[in-house]
Amino acid sequence: MTKALPASMIAQLEALGTALVALAHEHQDASLARLEQEVVTVVRESLPTLLQEVLQASTTSLHPSYVRRPQPCPVCGTRSRIHSWRPRTITTVCGPVRFRRPWHLCPGCEQGFSPVDATLQIAPYTRLSAGVQAWLVTVGARTSFGEAADLVETLTGLTVSPETVRQHTEKQGQALEETCQREMATVVRTQESPVPVDVAPGLLVVETDGVMVRYRDAWHEVKLGLVAGHTAGKTVVPSYVAARARTEAFGPRLLVEAARRGALEVVEWPGSITRPGLAVLREVVVLGDGAP
16 A cells, blocks of 8 residues: 655645646746746755655654664764754755754763764765765866856756865865775785776787876876777777876886786686696787887
């Protein structure tokens, strides 16, 4: 049997329907461009409230039966009852969402916490949802931070500052670089790919060169690497790696990508039972401009 919809959710859906009907009467015989913009505006205005309704209905730690029970501290495990109710606002892909959640103060270690924050997987002081953060990083990595902020507002209706785009993009970039450094150390130490291998077909080709890129302060060389398969006279399924780095620092970075494409995979172990041979790796052609 289908559960009855909460009255508050029905009210929001009815309000949306009423707004759409009014829009249709107000814009009789309007162009598609006008209608799509008007509908997007109306729907966007309703999305935060609808998300709040779903959040309230789906989050167990907001239900009255749960709220009445003492909850364990995530640090020391001591249980405590609600100390107060605190508001929180998160900018989501649906718009700004505001809700109140129970706040606990641990009597053991004096740590403040909310089970709702843990359920929703939102860190302390976070003001943007994971979805919005992903949007900012996607556009921030492709253009200037100012233009990225304008694009986000144009395409989604969300207003963010260029500085916010910069912070989230550079934070993600730093995390990716830290991962890359760990992978570089692993492949140099083990001579094996530190990530799942995606073998390139045919002859493995590794190419490397550098290009000059204009930064704010001056021109800088960016090292580029291409790893691909070569079969039937064609270079296929290429992958790329790039970094503003010295040659000796770029080498391990390119090796990680080459290893991921199968450069360090053993293809045979020639020899006999009494005299096993060395491992034979697949053939690789490396093209460069003469740098060590």
